Amino acid sequence: MDKIFQIGSFCFRICCKNPIPIPHNFLLFANPQKTEADYTYHLSLEKKFTLPSQRAIAKRSDLLVMGNDKYESRLIGSLGGTSYYAFYKEISECDAKIQIALHKTSDLLYDTVFTSIFALERQMIRRDSMILHCAYIKYRGTAILFSAPSETGKSTQAGLWERYRGSETVNGDRALLRKIDGRWTACGWPVCGTSEICHLEDIPIHAVAMLRQGKENYVERLSPVQAFTQLYSQITVNQWNREFVQRTVELIEDFVEHVPVWQLTCDISENAVQCLEAALFPTDISGKGGICYEV
Numbered sequence: 001m002d003k004i005f006q007i008g009s010f011c012f013r014i015c016c017k018n019p020i021p022i023p024h025n026f027l028l029f030a031n032p033q034k035t036e037a038d039y040t041y042h043l044s045l046e047k048k049f050t051l052p053s054q055r056a057i058a059k060r061s062d063l064l065v066m067g068n069d070k071y072e073s074r075l076i077g078s079l080g081g082t083s084y085y086a087f088y089k090e091i092s093e094c095d096a097k098i099q100i101a102l103h104k105t106s107d108l109l110y111d112t113v114f115t116s117i118f119a120l121e122r123q124m125i126r127r128d129s130m131i132l133h134c135a136y137i138k139y140r141g142t143a144i145l146f147s148a149p150s151e152t153g154k155s156t157q158a159g160l161w162e163r164y165r166g167s168e169t170v171n172g173d174r175a176l177l178r179k180i181d182g183r184w185t186a187c188g189w190p191v192c193g194t195s196e197i198c199h200l201e202d203i204p205i206h207a208v209a210m211l212r213q214g215k216e217n218y219v220e221r222l223s224p225v226q227a228f229t230q231l232y233s234q235i236t237v238n239q240w241n242r243e244f245v246q247r248t249v250e251l252i253e254d255f256v257e258h259v260p261v262w263q264l265t266c267d268i269s270e271n272a273v274q275c276l277e278a279a280l281f282p283t284d285i286s287g288k289g290g291i292c293y294e295v
Contacts, residue, residue, distance in 0.1 A: 016043035058240035142206035214265035227261035
């Protein structure tokens with residue numbers, strides 16, 4: 001296999017001597033028009049990993065990160081799993097080798113499993129792009145992002161806007177945030193969680209709604225400090241990498257300066273849609289129904 005893909009501004013090649021399964025969502029980002037790539041991932045199927053003698057710099061149940069000041073290596077597993085399914089190793093400024101456990105090959109069809117082996121967030125931050133945990137919709141030609149911890153209702157709120165306002169959900173679980181022509185834009189990402197909604201489209205961002213479940217619908221504009229704190233908690237950040245953290249901080253500071261971030265306490269009724277719509281488009285909506293407070 002030898003294919004070129006593009007996610008955001010990152011163009012990369014995936015090479016493997018053996019055929020491997022690629023999730024449908026990831027194939028959306030294939031770019032056959034490109035003949036050259038910024039980076040190449042060399043994949044191989046192995047019965048046993050060949051590990052380097054590097055110091056461990058971070059560890060959690062599904063990830064062991066090793067490296068030096070320049071290059072990083074990772075043993076990658078699944079949450080709740082008992083073993084690693086891939087070994088990622090950077091070998092130059094534009095190449096990485098990835099060994100995949102032979103007995104785990106079929107698991108690559110899961111978009112989270114497949115995407116994780118490439119450590120894509122490292123390439124995204126180098127290109128001033130961030131991965132936000134959110135569902136996002138296209139409405140009136142712009143993007144509204146619903147962000148919150150898992151099981152809070154991101155996909156539910158996106159679905160309500162589809163049902164009552166005819167919006168389109170672009171991705172039910174992730175968005176790539178980057179500036180295009182000076183404007184913060186929500187871009188496609190090849191992981192969509194359980195929503196199974198994944199489209200490749202770049203849409204200028206109108207606003208972000210940080211969700212909180214409640215019995216009444218209430219919306220308030222967050223201060224830059226409040227917005228920063230909540231956004232940071234939902235963005236993929238390699239906490240062990242000081243440069244990564246610093247650049248993420250700088251990008252979020254710029255983001256909250258240019259994009260309004262709201263706190264939406266909501267139920268799962270049409271009133272939740274009306275409440276947020278009245279805040280986001282105040283010249284068009286005059287508080288149609290529901291309990292809605294704006295600050």
